[in-house]
Amino acid sequence: xxxxxxxxxxxxxxxxxxxxxxxxxxxxxxxxxxxxxxxxxxxxxxxxxxxxxxxxxxxxxxxxxxxxxxxxxxxxxxxxxxxxxxxxxxxxxxxxxxxxxxxxxxxxxxxxxxxxxxxxxxxxxxxxxxxxxxxxxxxxxxxxxxxxxxxxxxxxxxxxxxxxxxxxxxxxxxxxxxxxxxxxxxxxxxxxxxxxxxxxxxxxxxxxxxxxxxxxxxxxxxxxxxxxxxxxxxxxxxxxxxxxxxxxxxxxxxxxxxxxxxxxxxxxxxxxxxxxxxxxxxxxxxxxxxxxxxxxxxxxxxxxxxxxxxxxxxxxxxxxxxxxxxxxxxxxxxxxxxxxxxxxxxxxxxxxxxxxxxxxxxxxxxxxxxxx
Numbered sequence: 001x002x003x004x005x006x007x008x009x010x011x012x013x014x015x016x017x018x019x020x021x022x023x024x025x026x027x028x029x030x031x032x033x034x035x036x037x038x039x040x041x042x043x044x045x046x047x048x049x050x051x052x053x054x055x056x057x058x059x060x061x062x063x064x065x066x067x068x069x070x071x072x073x074x075x076x077x078x079x080x081x082x083x084x085x086x087x088x089x090x091x092x093x094x095x096x097x098x099x100x101x102x103x104x105x106x107x108x109x110x111x112x113x114x115x116x117x118x119x120x121x122x123x124x125x126x127x128x129x130x131x132x133x134x135x136x137x138x139x140x141x142x143x144x145x146x147x148x149x150x151x152x153x154x155x156x157x158x159x160x161x162x163x164x165x166x167x168x169x170x171x172x173x174x175x176x177x178x179x180x181x182x183x184x185x186x187x188x189x190x191x192x193x194x195x196x197x198x199x200x201x202x203x204x205x206x207x208x209x210x211x212x213x214x215x216x217x218x219x220x221x222x223x224x225x226x227x228x229x230x231x232x233x234x235x236x237x238x239x240x241x242x243x244x245x246x247x248x249x250x251x252x253x254x255x256x257x258x259x260x261x262x263x264x265x266x267x268x269x270x271x272x273x274x275x276x277x278x279x280x281x282x283x284x285x286x287x288x289x290x291x292x293x294x295x296x297x298x299x300x301x302x303x304x305x306x307x308x309x310x311x312x313x314x315x316x317x318x319x320x321x322x323x324x325x326x327x328x329x330x331x332x333x334x335x336x337x338x339x340x341x342x343x344x345x346x347x348x349x350x351x352x353x354x355x356x357x358x359x360x361x362x363x364x365x366x367x368x369x370x371x372x
């Protein structure tokens with residue numbers, strides 16, 4: 001996948017010495033197609049546009065920390081796409097044919113970027129490209145933060161020389177518009193953004209683009225909705241018990257960690273799970289049993305994963321055809337598995353006595369040596 005560069009704008013963002021200092025553009029360059037071909041930037045960016053275009057992205061990522069996301073232009077009901085300021089700016093960049101025509105929209109873009117909180121010093125690059133053969137136009141916005149403690153090899157005497165400002169394409173943030181679904185098929189309603197940084201400033205500077213919910217958020221909302229429906233069905237009247245159940249659901253929805261609620265029968269759980277997995281087959285199920293972590297698919301519950309309770313303690317049963325071990329040999333690898341019925345009887349026969357609380361001793365007893 002090859003892209004022809006029509007023009008490129010290059011902005012060097014200066015990192016102020018004071019923490020509260022405003023960042024400024026120290027250097028600006030606008031390159032035409034011919035100037036770009038002769039510049040060092042050509043080697044630096046070689047292959048990057050193709051990699052960005054091919055990078056896989058999901059409409060609803062699995063987690064919030066997913067580095068590659070699809071952003072959608074925010075639209076008020078009844079308003080056209082060009083009413084969105086970010087869409088209008090990207091369109092101006094998309095139709096700019098020369099380095100001279102791109103200056104105004106590029107200046108507007110860089111000023112918007114500098115107003116973003118937590119923005120770092122580095123290089124911001126805006127590029128208008130065309131996909132070879134198909135002549136499709138795309139805008140790429142690239143950001144390389146300055147690398148810390150970078151050095152280059154010099155000579156035998158000094159060995160290395162400290163580099164004050166260095167950039168690397170490895171951790172480069174990127175935005176591509178329009179979103180290329182596949183070669184020759186574009187989606188003008190979405191942009192593709194990529195960044196590894198925990199600071200989300202690169203996706204924040206275009207304030208009129210929103211990012212879809214994660215799969216985890218969608219599933220959580222679906223479960224809470226099903227729980228509310230279950231309460232309404234179980235308690236048709238506005239009783240105190242119904243109010244308590246509704247309050248408990250609100251607490252569950254707001255809590256980052258929860259214990260097993262023990263409210264629904266297995267059949268009810270299976271029905272709710274079926275509704276979710278029909279829409280999202282790859283939804284994960286993660287939980288901890290004391291210090292042990294379990295990670296599987298929600299669809300495995302009831303078939304390959306089971307939860308029971310014995311003597312007031314939880315029992316998690318996993319079943320499968322093959323049991324494999326990672327590196328690091330342990331004696332467990334040589335065990336002959338017990339019959340399930342024998343194991344259950346053994347667990348049921350165990351007694352978990354509550355440790356006795358030591359009674360207070362007299363002062364005379366405390367002063368005696370332990371061997372008396």
